[in-house]
Amino acid sequence: MDTAEVRRRFIAHFEARGHQAVPSASLLLDDPNLLFVNAGMVPFKPYFLGQVTPSYNRAVSIQKCVRTPDIEDVGKTTRHGTFFEMCGNFSFGDYFKEGAIEYAWELVTGSVDRGGFGFEESKLYPSVYEDDPEAVELWRKVTGLPDERIVRLGKKENYWSMGVPGPGGPCSEILIDRGPAYGADGDFGAEDRYLEFWNLVFMQDELSAVRSKEDFDIAGSLPKKNIDTGMGLERVALLLQGKDNMYEIDVMFPVIEKAQELTGRRYGKDHDDDVRFRVVADHIRSSMMLIADGVTPGNEARGYVLRRLLRRAVRSMRLLGCEDRVLPELMPVSRDKMGESYTALHSDWERISTVAFAEEDAFRQTLRTGTSIFDLAAQEAKAGGQTSLSGSKAFALHDTYGFPIDLTLEMAAEQGLQVDEGEFRRLMTEQRERAKADARAKKGQHASGGAYRTVADELGRAVQFTGYDEVVTEARVGGLIDAGGASVRSVGEGSEVELVLDRTPFYAEGGGQLADQGVVELGNGARVEILDVQSPITGLIVHQARVLSGEVTVGEPAHASVDIERRRSISRAHTATHMVHKAFREALGETATQAGSENAPGRFRFDFSATGAVPQSAMVDVEARVNDLVLADLAVHAEIMTQDEARKSGAMALFGEKYGDQVRVISVGDWARELCGGTHAGRSGQLGVIKLLGESSIGSGVRRVEALVGGDAYRFLAREHVLVAQLSEALKARPEELPERVNDLVERLRAAEKEIEKVRMAQILSAAGELAAGAKDVFGVGFVGHRVDGANAGDVRKLALDIRGRMAAGRPGVVAIIGSSNGKPAVVVTVNDEGRSWGISANALVKVAAQALGGSGGGKDDVAQGGGADLTHVDQALVDVEHAVGRAATAR
Known part of the structure; x- marks a missing residue:
């Protein structure tokens, strides 16, 4: 039975029993305690908490979920992944334990011909909370199972709460015995043997304190008893498809098959490779679903999780031997399987693929850059006689360049180095704590929510x-x-x-x-x-x-x-954002979908999906378009309608936003129409003027436009007018002639700078012949040690090579030049062929100079360079190099 059929049967079973089918909510909900929706009941929390009254007493849903705490363990077990789907049936003060057990058992054991799953009763074991005798009796009554087939377990396994004060209750699971190949008889703690695939939560208690999963206080009973069911779609699919694990089911294994084709490796042959194949299958699917719900790669929160998933998938393919671009090959495979249930994956594919593929390209560049930086860090560690790369270096590679720690560890091992993982983990922990503190500061100081719930209850x-x-x-x-x-x-x-x-x-x-x-x-x-x-x-x-x-x-x-003036100013900015969004979609196509925004007093920023920089002509067209509609003074109005009505009206829903059954639609005339809960101007004419300041990249496949509205835009344009007038006066040119006149001045200035640079280099190099001729004899080696103030590293290198080329042929020669630029010394040492035949190395000599200068350096035997921080020791550095040349010459 394929996964789509499992889904269909679950929904049909409960619809036939009076349940309202509720579409999956977005993976993103406005909840300070959750990064993503991580359980099927999350969208229904307001109903369970009594904050909102549902319009139905029974519901059924297949909810998209993502859990991220154990990303690094994905693939190491055979049943856990980051993205999964939770099938749930819910009762809000309607049926309770007996009804929930009946409905579950009917579907699980019902014949396939009559719409059930057809599991053999002889392999099923209900589990109950050990202090819930009522549940035991109900399982006996409904199923007719003997007492020894009903398993009693403790709070850890069979009592549910949200981890904070609020509703909770005992739960009852359905376990399936997969046979002795998966574990010992009667060992219900061995989850591979007795696999749980259905969990009935009997939400009946009001918890006043939750100290841990097994330590809490029960204040009393809930006024209404509720049912919350969770059936793992992937787990049921693997059982019905006869697979060992979730990675082999029909919606995931095709990605592994494609990965085998690309890498030439075989799944099932090597444990490490199998883990990598599973990581690829899981992370490709998870990333695609996150992008579909509006997440874009970034360095914080949700964006960071997505970036990490995409990069781990690419990295795993590299470890499997494929270094080409892989997402364009793999992600469409996942799309075609998941698209059977989520049709938006097809209709929105251009945007989803643009974001994903751009992130892979960025990561490939990161790998190139990070590898170069790693090589330099490893070289410095070895030169200093170290056997380990510092944790701070590994953290900088990870944090600044997005370089995976596992790649750093692997490359370090290849160079015979260890990595201070303890320091790396400490720095990572500190970063996470800072991020959590920032989130708490933004959402309020008490992100645990306990105090908020107390106030809400009162x-x-x-x-x-x-x-x-x-x-x-x-x-x-x-x-x-x-x-x-x-x-x-x-x-x-x-x-x-x-x-x-x-x-x-x-x-x-x-x-x-x-x-x-x-x-x-x-x-x-x-x-x-x-x-x-x-x-x-x-x-x-x-x-x-x-x-x-x-x-x-x-x-x-x-x-x-x-503050009415602030409100009006923000509202104008919000209306302008809607207008600019619509105009960009007209100019660039439907993929230019909003990926974030900020509406502030008098200004806004607008992020949207794009494959590259926005042409200046498009920016001009968008600005002209929206300002024409400002002048048209279109009415801005709000309507409340159902989601279906909103979609039919052409209203656009933004990814990642939370919308209820009833939605608020904001329309600017009959032109721009979006679902929105914000405040707006009454008419487009109240915006006055919209001025786009510019656009830039903020991440893979995402551009940001910043703009001003109303009085702020007017004042900006007024300052621009004054500036243009001043330039016109200074250059004696009309405003329309300014671009050509300024361009001419810039070209002349560049030409003059080139001439000045030629003269400067000529002056520096003019002394080369004299310095070469005056080389000092150091035990048979011609030595030039010279200081050049105002010369950068490039200048120093040119001078040193020029002097070396002018030195007498057939005689060993060494040149050491130290320049100074921006208050810091730069040193270059060169050795000619005869000098190298004497065993003299520029690489060794530059380290002598760099040490005296308080820095480091390296290179090859013929040319090496370095730097430092202490200009006061330049003369001493030259003396130290001369002495080192003497020691090398006499040791020959």
């Missing part, structure tokens, strides 16, 4: 956002979180606090739009300045604030006022 409902219709709102203080992360009842003057109102006009940062700022005045006379606004958990809007005067108390009435 509030009892989602915070109402009134900012679409008003900028002043009467509200009530619903919660306070102090600087230490605790929910408190009051705070005093001067305090930094996170303030929650029951309703607010302040827009929380999201969708690229910066947060509102303003003031909240309380009924007791207290005054609070709003500095930032975030939505750390669904349904909660949190104002990061400073108490200017008085005392702020929970329950106090509040008068909330948005």
Whole structure:
């Protein structure tokens, strides 16, 4: 049974039993605790937490998931990968344990002819939480299985929670016995033998404290009992297809087959190669699905994970022996298999492939650059008598150049060097901690979410956002979180606090739009300045604030006022972003899809997919197009509709954004239409003018345009006008003649610089003949040691080689020249053929000079160069080289 059929049967089974089929949510959700959706229930969390009331009591979904903590272990086990699909059926206060068990057992054991999976009952073992006798009785009742076939397990295996205070409950798994070849009889801890493929979570408890998976407090029962099911699609597929592991199922193994064709290696012959083949199959699929949901390669957070996955896939293919471009060969194979279920992989393939292939090209260049840098670092380590490459060097290669640590380790071993992995790991850990701290600072200081949930529970409902219709709102203080992360009842003057109102006009940062700022005045006379606004958990809007005067108390009435000028300025920028997005798609094609944005007061930046730099002509056309539509004064209006209605209307949904069943569509006239939750200008004419400042690359296949709007754009253009007038006056030329006049001046200046350089080099080299003729005799070796101030490394090299060429033939000769440029010395040592026949090496001599100068150097026996940091020891360095020449000559 192929994977698509497993999926179809799961959905059909539960639809026939009254469940609403819900499409998979994006892998990206606005949750401070999650980088990606990592479980099938994640999109339904607001329902389980009581923050949002669902429009249905039963649901079924096949949810895309990505888990990243163990990327380096992918392929080493046969059942874990980064991307996977979780089949789930959910009950929100409807059926509970008995219904969940019945539905699961019917599908799992039902005959294939009647839409079931057809698993043999004799191989199945339900597991239950050891303190849940009710579940034991229900399994007996529903299945008729004897007691010894129902396995009791502890909290670690069979109790579920989110890891934080909130809903939880015992769970019940369905295990399948794969036979003695996979482990001992009755050893239910051996997951290969008794493979779990279905998990029923009986969400019935309210947890007040969660200290670990097995250590928590139960405060009481939930007001509504819920069901959360997770069935691993890949695990069921491998069982029904008779495969040993998930990498061999129909949606993954074709990539391995293609990789075998490209590399000439065979899967199943060598363990290390098998791991690499699995890494390729997993990472190709995971990367493709992440790009499809709007992630682009980068150096932070989600972008870094994607970059790492793509580069590990390319690196694994290189280790398998293929050094050509591989993504154009492998990714279409994965697309064709996954595209059976996710048709957008085909319709959006041009954008997806552009991003992926550009990242591979960038990584190939990184490998070339990183290899050169590694070679230099290894050379320096060996020259210094070291047997190990420092962890800081390995970290710099990884962090700055994207050079994989496993490649550094491999190349170091080839050079007979070790790598200080301890230091490397420490630096990596410090970097991760800094990144986490930055994320916490951005989303609020308490990313664990415990304090937020406490406030949300006390509030009892989602915070109402009134900012679409008003900028002043009467509200009530619903919660306070102090600087230490605790929910408190009051705070005093001067305090930094996170303030929650029951309703607010302040827009929380999201969708690229910066947060509102303003003031909240309380009924007791207290005054609070709003500095930032975030939505750390669904349904909660949190104002990061400073108490200017008085005392702020929970329950106090509040008068909330948005900074209206800031709001208007940001709203104009947001509307301009929509217009520029549409204009770029018209100019460059449908692949120019937004990949990020920031809408700030009076300015915005807009990131979009592109294969290369945007032609200047396209920039001019886009700017003209949007400003024509500004002049047209188009109405900007918002509509609420279903997602299907929005798609039919031509509205564009941005990848990575979270949209509900009901969506808000912003239209600029009948021209630009997008799903958007932000605030906007009332008409395009209110934007005044849009000025594109320029575009640049911010990553593989992603360009960034920065622009000004309204008054900021006008002031910029006014400054430009003044500058043009000043240049026209200085050059005595009309404005339209300035480009030609400036170009002429630049060409003349370049010609003059070349002439000056020729004269300078002639002056430097003019002394070559005299220096060669005056070579000092050092035990039979002609030696020239000379200092040239104001000469860079290139100048020094030319002079040293010129002097060597002028020295008397048939006599050993050594030239050592030290120049100085920008306050630092540069040294070059050359030795002629006769000198090398005497055993004199430029490589050895340059190290003598560099040591005196406080630096390092190296090269070949005939020419070597180096540098240093101490100009005060130039004369001593020349003396040291002369002495070294003497020692070499007398030792001959």
